[in-house]
Amino acid sequence: MWPTNHVSRRRVLSASGVAAATALAGCASILNQVADQFLEDVNVLNDTDSEVSGTVLVTTDEKTVLDREFTLSGADDTDSGDNGNIRPYADIWDSAGSYTAEIRLDDLVDGESTGSATVTIDDPDEEMLLVGLGLQDADEPIVFRVGTTFTDVVEET
Incomplete structure (x- = not known):
């Protein structure tokens, strides 16, 4: 014998929406926890299809706190060796304040080579x-x- 309790379509859709929102929120949380294991103070991320090389520079009024060359694989490059498409740099922030960040690329990315x-x-x-x-x-x-x-830094806010 089938139960006589009736579950409306609206209730099913509502429950599905709540479940989906919870799952997405959980995914963002898990993604942030995983990313926190390898991200540092400054991170250069290549989301293009091509390898990119250049220099990243971060300065304060008093000094240069980061001046490094990098080569990053394309985002879809599965045979990237040691390059990968993200380069983290640790221990950059000496204190709260303003920093000037600059990037100089060896080749153009969508018509730009500096920023x-x-x-x-x-x-x-x-x-x-x-x-x-x-x-x-x-x-x-x-x-x-x-x-x-x-998720703060990759999503447009």
Whole structure:
């Protein structure tokens, strides 16, 4: 014998929506936990299909805190060897304040080979800078984003 309790279509859709939202929120949380294991103060991310090389420079009024060359694989390159498509740099923020970040590329990314921004770091222990090259959701080919989690810096806010 079948139960006589009736579950309406509206209730099923509502429950499905809540379950989907919970799952997505959980995915973002898991993604941030995983990303937190390898992201550092400054992270250069190549989201293009091609290998990209260049230099990243971060300065304060007083000194240069980062000046490094890099080579990053394309985002879809499965045979990237040691390069990968993201390069993290640790122990950059000396203190809260303004920093100037600059990137110089050996080749063009969507018509651009340089970019710079002044970023404010309020919490040096928690905040990170992402220098994104060819990010899919960005209006510009080179973007600078500050946040406390991976999803903060990869998603347009």
